[in-house]
Structure formats: structure tokens, C-alpha cells
Amino acid sequence: MIESTLHQVSRARSKTADLLALFLALSVIHGLYFPQELMIFGFALSSYVLLSHLNHKFVFIAEKNSAFGLTDFLLLGMILFSVLGVIHPVRVKDGLLEALRWGIFWFIYRLGVQISSDELAKKLLAQRVEWVAIVVAILGWVPWVSKVAGRLSSVFGYPNATAAFLGAVLLVYSRRKPAQIFLGISLLGTGSRAGVGLFLAVLTGQQLLLWIRTSHKPFSLALNQRFHVKKKLLGVYLGRLWVISLGIAGMVFIVFFNRTAWENLMSWGLTSTSWQERLVYYKDGLSLAWNAKGLPQAGGWLAFPTIQRFPYWTADPHSSLINVLLNQGAPGIICAVIWGVFTLIQILKTWGNRVLWKSEVELKEIKAQARAWSALAFLVLHSLVDADFSFSSLGFLFWMIFGSIRKRVKHPRYLFMTNTLVSDIWNRGMLLLSLIMCLFCGSVLLNPTLLERERSWNTKAVELGEKDPGRSIELWNTSLSWDQTQIRPRREQAEFLLRWGKTEIGLKAVEEVLSWQPLDLAAYEWAQSVVWEAAEVQRRTHPETANSLYHWVEDVPRRIEGRVVILSSTDRLLWQGYRDFKPSQHIRLLAEYARQRQLTQPLAKT
Secondary structure, rough: OOHHHHHHHHHHHHHHHHHHHHHHHOOOHHHHHOOHHHHHHHHHHHHHHHHHHHHOOOOOOOHHHHHHHHHHHHHHHHHHHHHHHHHHHOOHHHHHHHHHHHHHHHHHHHHHOOOOHHHHHHHHHHHHHHHHHHHHHHHHHOOOOOOOOOOOOOHHHHOOHHHHHHHHHHHHHHOHHHHHHHHHHHHHOOOOOHHHHHHHHHHHHHHHHHHHHHHOHHHHHHHHHHHHHHHHHHHHHHHHHHHHHHHHHHHHHHHHHHHHHHHHHHOOOOOOHHHHHHHHHHHHHHHHHHHOOOOOOOHHHHHHHOOOOOOOOOOOOOOOHHHHHHHHHHHHHHHHHHHHHHHHHHHHHHHHOOOOOHHHHHHHHHHHHHHHHHHHHHHHHHHOOOOOOOHHHHHHHHHHHHHOOOHHHOOOOOOHHHHHHHHHHHHHHHHHOOOOOOOHHHHHHHHHHHHHHHHHHHHHHHHHHHHHHHHHHHHHHHHHHHEEEOOOOOHHHHHHHHHHOOHHHHHHHHHHHHHHHHOHHHHHHHHHHHHHHHHHHHOOOOOOHHHHHHHHHHHHHHHHHHHHOOHHHHHHHHHHHHOOOOOHHHHHHHHHHHHHHOOOOOOOOO
């Protein structure tokens, strides 16, 4: 009876491992970066959880080793802070997607915990993960798959994200030498300096740690190995020679057939614009967090145009810390730091004790731990300087590995020990979350406009126009509070306010447009033209108001020139076209007309 039960449990865990591998394979499409793919994935995952529960085949928290702990509170907190960010948004849509992303990570972590006590299931999962990585690498070399500047990007569409994925898989599991070499060559083919550099650093640390832990062998085991070493010596040397030869051939292949990736890989100078740009991203990210007072802010990074000193565009700050600081705010950073410190303490306690291993089984266990933790360390370090968990497949891989090795490392005291009542409560909570995710993702997939409601508000505001000016302004304000990054509605609102005679509010709206496009000469031309038109209308009826508007128009060239004056030497290095950023003839001509209008201002009619 007991044997039969254990067999059923083992089969269930093997199915969970297969399911995790399947979801990982699906997640690598575009790295699960774009909203539509994220919605489909969230719907599929939450639907599986609900259906499994109805069939009584899935329980999140049942065993002692799957108790609800600090990691669960971290992931729950990230979901909560993401939702709270909608109260103080740059773009509401991004806050909801962040909550969905962290909800997915939580489910994946709990699924990983389900197989944490089954070595066979974990081995099966590792093999499946390796095959997924091999397929990703093969697709990257296919001629008709797009490459970024000649660099291998595969299904991710971004070379650095591909490098992070391949590097992590290489570290966590790759026993077949041909697979190691192929994945290693593909990692070089991405041309990712951070990916390759951090991979080599973590791999070196992994091997050093293993050498320290396994340097002293028990006498009986060492004696036993000595009898077999002579038989295997020739085979080992020949195997290493074959591996080295194939590795050199792979390097030659990269140099001659993927020269662009190799050149990018070799440009390690600290003066490289890539490094300098990242420093600017980090500095601007900290400035945005300061402006938001450390509060969670949905889509916080998207406000970067309002503080940039030179024109650049990026959809991501290239740092997980900055991402969390902006989206989940200071509370999110505090939670992440506390979790990281406690986890690191537990790792040091586990690996700090030089316990003498007594058998080959224990040696394999030590190596498995080292591989898993090195892969996690690689993903975390890479996320600090480049592609982070905004590529949700990387977060999927991280939390899957972390959950599956949870049993191996003692966590801090569980805040809730498992018993029937507590387990039931948390299982119901997880099912409630899966139901919410399923309904949310399903609704958005059926009606995508639910996340883009600002479009309907903008259309209605334009339609009402002069019929109901107050309602139009209200609709535009609602739309902009939902998504502050919209430029066209801002312009339409500003033009409408100036035509309506609301000069002060209209001029403020014009200034807001320029704050979102501070380095766009076309935006200055538009702003100068609409303010000029408003001044011409006010010229006869309200000369004082018109005079202030003319003065604003006259001041535009000076404002443009002032943007170049404040540039530092680094800014000028990164923005080679700063010399061309100067007032156009149209802007100068209109400024001169405005100056003359102020000198010939007519008296107001009585």
C-alpha cells in the first residue's frame, strides 16, 4: 500500500516536471516579453491550476517541505505593490502586467516546490530544460531567423536575453559534451559581453567552490577510485582532447562566420558608449524614483523622457533593481533586500561548513547544489546590468530552479507551519489568485481594449469638442491619468484649451507636452505655432494676455539653445548630433515676429 502510494506521488511529480518543461518551452517565444504573449501564458497557467484542482490532482501546499515561507511573502508583496502602483501610475496597463508577471512567478515557484523532494523528477526536468536550450540555440543559427546587428537573438529577439538563458542552462545542467560545446558557441554567438563575462566569472566561482568542498576525500573512497583511474585515464585524455579540438573549431567558426558578434564581444573598454548609456539609465531611474518619493508607480520607467538630458530611447532601464524601485517602489526594494540577505545567510551556513562527503551520492548532491545556485547567481547578476525579469522566461527559469532546490537549503523559520487548517487556507488563496488571473487574462484576450481604454476616452473627447468643452477636458484628463505617455491627446487638449480661451491652463498643457518631448525640435515648432495663434486671437481683446504669450513665443529659441549648454562632456559623447540641435529658421522667424508684435501692441478696446 505504501509502495503504491509512493509510486503515484512520484508519477505526479514527473508529470509536474513535464508540465514545467512545457511551459518553459512556451515562454521562450519572444522571452514572454510582450503583453499578448504574457496574457496567453497567464491564462493557460491559471486555467491548468483551476482544472487540476477540480480533478483533485493538484495541491499547492500539502507537505512539510512546501510550507508557506519568506519567498511566498516576497512574491505576494510584489503582486500587491504592483497593484498599488496603479494608484500612482505613469501607465496603468504596465502595473497590471507587472502584477500578472509576479503572479506567474509565484505559481511557477510553487510548482517547483512540488518536485523539490523527488530527485528523479528534478533530473527529468533538467534534461528537458537542456533540450529547450538546444532548440533555442538551433533556431538562432537558422538563416531566416532575424538577428540583431548580426548577433544571435533566436526566438527572444534580443541577444542579451538569449545569452542569459543559454548561460543559465549551461550552468545548471549540461552533461553531454556536444551539448555543452554547442550551447557555449551559441552563447558566444550572442556577442553579449555581460552574458559571456558573467558566465565565465560564475563558472570559475562554481569550480573553485566545488574544489574547496571536495578537496579532501575519505581514504576508502580515494582507495577505491585509485583502482579504476588507470583504466579510465586514456579515455579521459582522449575525451578532453576531442572536446578541446571541437571547442577551438567553434571559436574559429564564430570569428570567421559571425564577425559582428565577435567584435562586439571583444569591445570591453570602459569608455564604450554601451556602459556609459547604462550609467545614464541608472541615474535617470534613481531620479524618477526620487520624484515619485519611492512610491510604487505603474510603468514608472516610461517617464524617462521628462528628465533626459540627451535623446535616447529604451523600453527598460537594464537593471532589475531600478525596475523594482520604479514599479514596486521602496517597499519592493526593501522586501527584495530582506529576502536576499536571509537567503544568502542560509547559503553561507550550508556551504560554510566543510563537511566531509562520504560517498558518490553525496558528491553528486554537492555538485547539483553548486550548479543550481550558480545558475541562480548568474541570472541575478545579469539582471542587475542587462536583460532582467521583464523577459518573463528568465524569471520563469529562476523561480523554477529556486523552488525545485528549496528542500536542499533550510530557509528561515516558516511564518506559518503546515497543518490542515493553514494548508487549506493557503490553497484556497492560491486558487482565488488563479481564478482572478484566469478571468483577467481571458477578458483581455477577448477584448484587448480593456487595457487601452484611453483610446475610447480620447475619441469621445474629440467628438464632444465645442458641444461640451468641460466634458471633453474631463475625458482627456482621465485618459492622461490612465496613460501619461500619450503625446497626441496632450497636444489636442492643449490646442483645445487655447482655442477655448483658457490661456493659463492651455499654456501649462503646452509646457507638459514639451516636458515629454524636451529634445524634439518638431515639438518646439508645434508649441510655438499654437501659442502664436492663441496670442493673435487675444491681441485685440486681451492685449496683456497676448503680450505674455508673445513673450513665450519669443523665448523658444533661447530654451532650445539652453538644452545644449547644460550638456556635460559625457552627454555630448553619447549624443553626437547635439551640434544640430538648434532653432530652425521657422522658429527664429516666428520669435522675431513675436518680438515685433510686443512693440506694436494695440490698446484694448473699451
